[in-house]
Amino acid sequence: MHFFLTVLNLTERSIKIKIMSPRSAKQYSEIRKQKKELIMETALELFAQNGFHATSMSQIAKKAGISKGLAYNYFQSKNEILEEILETSSKEIYKNIDINHDGILTDEEFYFFIKKTFQLINRNRRFWKLYTSVVLQTNILEEKNKSMVEKLTPAFDLIRNFLISKGSKDPDGDMMVISTLLKGASVIMIFSDFYPSELLEEKIIAAIQRILSNNNVTV
Amino acid sequence: MHFFLTVLNLTERSIKIKIMSPRSAKQYSEIRKQKKELIMETALELFAQNGFHATSMSQIAKKAGISKGLAYNYFQSKNEILEEILETSSKEIYKNIDINHDGILTDEEFYFFIKKTFQLINRNRRFWKLYTSVVLQTNILEEKNKSMVEKLTPAFDLIRNFLISKGSKDPDGDMMVISTLLKGASVIMIFSDFYPSELLEEKIIAAIQRILSNNNVTV
Amino acid sequence: MHFFLTVLNLTERSIKIKIMSPRSAKQYSEIRKQKKELIMETALELFAQNGFHATSMSQIAKKAGISKGLAYNYFQSKNEILEEILETSSKEIYKNIDINHDGILTDEEFYFFIKKTFQLINRNRRFWKLYTSVVLQTNILEEKNKSMVEKLTPAFDLIRNFLISKGSKDPDGDMMVISTLLKGASVIMIFSDFYPSELLEEKIIAAIQRILSNNNVTV
Amino acid sequence: MHFFLTVLNLTERSIKIKIMSPRSAKQYSEIRKQKKELIMETALELFAQNGFHATSMSQIAKKAGISKGLAYNYFQSKNEILEEILETSSKEIYKNIDINHDGILTDEEFYFFIKKTFQLINRNRRFWKLYTSVVLQTNILEEKNKSMVEKLTPAFDLIRNFLISKGSKDPDGDMMVISTLLKGASVIMIFSDFYPSELLEEKIIAAIQRILSNNNVTV
DNA sequence: AATGAATGAGACTTCATTCAT
DNA sequence: TATGAATGAAGTCTCATTCAT
Known part of the structure; x- marks a missing residue:
């Protein structure tokens, strides 16, 4: 008991x-x-x-x-909130870019990268909108911006080499056009609902393919 | 005296x-x-x-x-200053676009329009930067933004017709690619000094030409 | 187990x-x-x-x-913490002053009191610093301050009587000088390391002795 | 007209x-x-x-x-208000101290300095109260405090020499007592109305005189 | 037309204090 | 007894705007 x-x-x-x-x-x-x-x-x-x-x-x-x-x-x-958002989001975003396998881009990898870019933009439209506006109005964040840009440069080299391997007579020019296309598509996706993003993606990829095939043809 | x-x-x-x-x-x-x-x-x-x-x-x-x-x-x-800047500048900018002669675009007129667009951007980079940043941080101006966009729609129709007349099998798709190229080029010119604008213009125009000629070829 | x-x-x-x-x-x-x-x-x-x-x-x-x-x-x-610090510390301090034996101060007791005062200050510099700063920035504590001061008045009477018994022709004036000396020494000890406190104590006591002996001489 | x-x-x-x-x-x-x-x-x-x-x-x-x-x-x-008060007031106060004529202090000059000090304190009690409280609670102002203190050191040397010339056997000790008296009188004047300041001044000056005359007697 | 002193609403930020756990 | 998340009042400071001159 x-x-x-x-x-x-x-x-x-x-x-x-x-x-x-x-x-x-x-x-x-x-x-x-x-x-x-x-x-x-x-x-x-x-x-x-x-x-x-x-x-x-x-x-x-x-x-x-x-x-x-x-x-x-x-x-x-308040500034720290912004900084943490930028840092966290960019970390999350960049952890998906990892194409530095062997330094050489196959056809598959190239188109994978393009598609990945579209995905990246599409899934984080709100963040990219903020990011753009922040970059536009804050001079303080310039360093952070630079570091974000720099992370992309290896990709550029890879693509340039890829264009050369595909027989491009004007790799720099072609890259300029391709990156302009990607930039334009990004901006359109981020800031307007004018085109459905899947359609846009399809057309842009087709356009890039034409650029590459054109080179071959001409050669 | x-x-x-x-x-x-x-x-x-x-x-x-x-x-x-x-x-x-x-x-x-x-x-x-x-x-x-x-x-x-x-x-x-x-x-x-x-x-x-x-x-x-x-x-x-x-x-x-x-x-x-x-x-x-x-x-x-202060807001009125901003509004007047936007209004005045956009007036000045749009007064240069006046292609509604006969509703039909000749080759000459088409390339003139492209080149004009590059000029427009290039000469008012500061304004466009402000414009973008304002659009990004103010909801108040949304109506004004819409009206600026709407002014461009007649141009779209003209271009679409032009693409059809050039034998485009996919005029909407082609227009999407062309406007993406122009959008991308604008953004690059406004926000970075990465490419020299003359070179960029040259490459973009060449790319557009290739799109048009491609259509012909295929036909 | x-x-x-x-x-x-x-x-x-x-x-x-x-x-x-x-x-x-x-x-x-x-x-x-x-x-x-x-x-x-x-x-x-x-x-x-x-x-x-x-x-x-x-x-x-x-x-x-x-x-x-x-x-x-x-x-x-938070205020209560401060009040308890002041109360506890002042209790601890004042419990050491207990010269109200018979209402009469002997030579020994007088100099003991002086030395005790120096000890009191020297051992609680941090407290006195706080005490001063608190008195300086808070009006709320004025009453408490008064009560601390009032606890000292019996001592004043004792000293005054002592000075008279030592033949002082101007007991109030002498007390003024002596208390000024003690006040000054306290402040110096609490707020600066300019003079070593032992030396200061020695010189002040000597000065007080001279004041007392002066009186005798003149009489 | x-x-x-x-x-x-x-x-x-x-x-x-x-x-x-x-x-x-x-x-x-x-x-x-x-x-x-x-x-x-x-x-x-x-x-x-x-x-x-x-x-x-x-x-x-x-x-x-x-x-x-x-x-x-x-x-x-708010801090700048404080700083300007301290600066302005201390400027005004120190412009009155100017005893560096010939490097030697006459009897007249010495007592003038003492009286001046009393005047200085008495006329700016409110400022000195603030000054003390500020010094007590702000670590930032330490440099300013130092500079205020340093302005006084030449005076110290002058007084020391004066004491020697008056036959002081222990000039450092005497100075310690005198400055303790002045410090004590300052604090009493600034923080309490216990003694009337004229009386206090009189008694302190008499005490200082006694210190000086004592020396002569002994020698 | 022109000045800059003056206002007041509201922004960012701190901190003593409370409260659920 | 002990924790630290949560609150809200109050503090410092900024700035678009007004107004007397």
């Missing part, structure tokens, strides 16, 4: 204690992670919609359903 | 000050026009450089060498 | 957690006392270093190695 | 113009000067009363009868 009582007591006590004791480190860490993501996600949405300067911390907090103070519990400043 | 001269001087001075006389009115109107242009020019420079929100009226006034009060004498608000 | 040990362990643990048992109560009381002291000690250090307003509860909690919430478990407010 | 009319017109016009034309540079400069002084005076009062941190810009603006914004038109930050 006494035994049962003791057990009961222990149980009750342990329940009591569980309630009164602070959350575990894991729980806190989980809360922090989720809240940070919530804030960044909300901020990205507003930044992309209205621009960085036109978005106030109050708006972010309100839309995220938290107090302004809490946002500052997670980020030192 | 000396007395009269002095009086005369005074009189002249008072005329200068006087607003009523017809000649002064013209002069003042001229001054007003020049001041307005000065303010808009200065504002455009700062807006393009630092963004609309990051540019203060104080900065504009200081850089223009006038007082803040005077700026408000010419414009009702 | 192992099972029992485990059970035992559990039991022991549950005892530890249990608040009711007499021994634990004492232990917890001890813990509370230590924690309070830790918080006050930490706060005093930061307050004296950076000022009351410039020190945040976060800083105190972090430096003390506890959570903010716990600090509020021991003190109702 | 016409002549008179013209004159009249001119007068009227000039009045009109006078009313409408902006203030002259001199007028603006005068306004600025007065407003700055008003703000600094108000801030000094509040800083000295409640401490720097406990005083908000709102309080300053309200008490000065201006908007917060205007205060920032004259000072870049």
Whole structure:
């Protein structure tokens, strides 16, 4: 009898204690992670919609359903939110680009890269919109911008070599046209809904194929 | 004698000050026009450089060498400066596009249009930069943006017809590729110095020609 | 066997957690006392270093190695921490002043009081620094300040009587000079390292002796 | 007749113009000067009363009868107000200390310096209160503090030489006592109304005289 | 036409304090 | 007893805009 009582007591006590004791480190860490993501996600949405300067911390907090103070519990400043968004997003984006296998591009790899680029843009339209607007209005971020650009240069070399291997008489010129096509397609996809992106992708790839085949023909 | 001269001087001075006389009115109107242009020019420079929100009226006034009060004498608000810049610039830009002669595009006219587009971009890079950044950070201007786009639609029809007349089997697809090329070239010219614009123009025109000739070949 | 040990362990643990048992109560009381002291000690250090307003509860909690919430478990407010520091420290300080034996000061007792004063200052420089800065920036504490001052008035009377008994022709004037000397020495000791405190003490005591002997001589 | 009319017109016009034309540079400069002084005076009062941190810009603006914004038109930050107060006041104070005539102190000059010191403290009690509190709670201002202290060192040398010339057997010790007396008197004058300052000054000077005469006697 | 002092709304940020766990 | 996420009031500061001159 006494035994049962003791057990009961222990149980009750342990329940009591569980309630009164602070959350575990894991729980806190989980809360922090989720809240940070919530804030960044909300901020990205507003930044992309209205621009960085036109978005106030109050708006972010309100839309995220938290107090302004809490946002500052997670980020030192509004600027830091922006920086973390750029960093996190660009990390996520660039982890998908990995074509530096052997330094040589096969036909397959080349078209894979093109398609990957379209995917990249299409899936992160909101981010790219923000990214563009930020680059346009902030001089502070120039270094970050450079580093993002520099990550692409190896790809350029690969493509140039690929064009040469395909018999291009004017590899630089062809690359200029191809990158202009990709740039144009990106801008169209990011900033307007004028063309359906699948159709655009199809036509652009066809155009690139024609450029490559033209070279062969002419040779 | 000396007395009269002095009086005369005074009189002249008072005329200068006087607003009523017809000649002064013209002069003042001229001054007003020049001041307005000065303010808009200065504002455009700062807006393009630092963004609309990051540019203060104080900065504009200081850089223009006038007082803040005077700026408000010419414009009702900072926003109005922006709007007038956009309006004035776009007017100036679009007055150059006037291909609605007979509804039919000759080869000459088509390439003239392409070249004109390059000129248009190249000569107003600062404006286009501002324009892009403004469109990116302000929802207020969406209507204005639409109206700018709509002005281009007649051109689209003309080009489409032209492509058909050139034997294009896929006029919509070809137009998509051509406008993508122009869009991409614009963005490259506006936002980077990576390619020299003359070279870019040459390559893009060549690419467009190839698209057109390809059609013929296939037919 | 192992099972029992485990059970035992559990039991022991549950005892530890249990608040009711007499021994634990004492232990917890001890813990509370230590924690309070830790918080006050930490706060005093930061307050004296950076000022009351410039020190945040976060800083105190972090430096003390506890959570903010716990600090509020021991003190109702940041202000209360300050008040308790002032109270506790002043109690500790004043408990050393106890010359109200018979209402008469002997030579020995007088110089003991002077030396005690130097000790008092020297051993609690940090506290006095805080005390001064707090008195300087808070009007709220004025009453407390008064009460601290009032505790000293009996001492004043004693000294005045002592000076008279030593044949002072101007006891109030002499007391003014002596207290000015002590005040000056206190300030120098608290706020600068310009003079070594032992030397300062020696010179001040010598000066006081001269004041007293001067009186005798003149009489 | 016409002549008179013209004159009249001119007068009227000039009045009109006078009313409408902006203030002259001199007028603006005068306004600025007065407003700055008003703000600094108000801030000094509040800083000295409640401490720097406990005083908000709102309080300053309200008490000065201006908007917060205007205060920032004259000072870049709250800190700058403090710095200008310290600088302006200390300049004003130190311009009165100028005893470096020939490097030698006569009796007259010595007592003049003592009296001057009392005057200096007495007339600027509010400033010295602020100054002390600022030194106590701000680490940033340490350099400024040093420079204020260093301005006094030549005076120290002069006094030391003076004491030697007066036959002091222990010039350093005597100086220690004298500066302790002055320090103590300063603190008493600044922070309490316990003694009337004239009486205090009299007694302190008498005490110093006794120190000097004592030396002679002993020699 | 022109000035710049002045305002006030609102931005970013901090921090004492509370509260669920 | 102990945690730290969360709040909200208040603080510093900026800036578009107004207004007397």
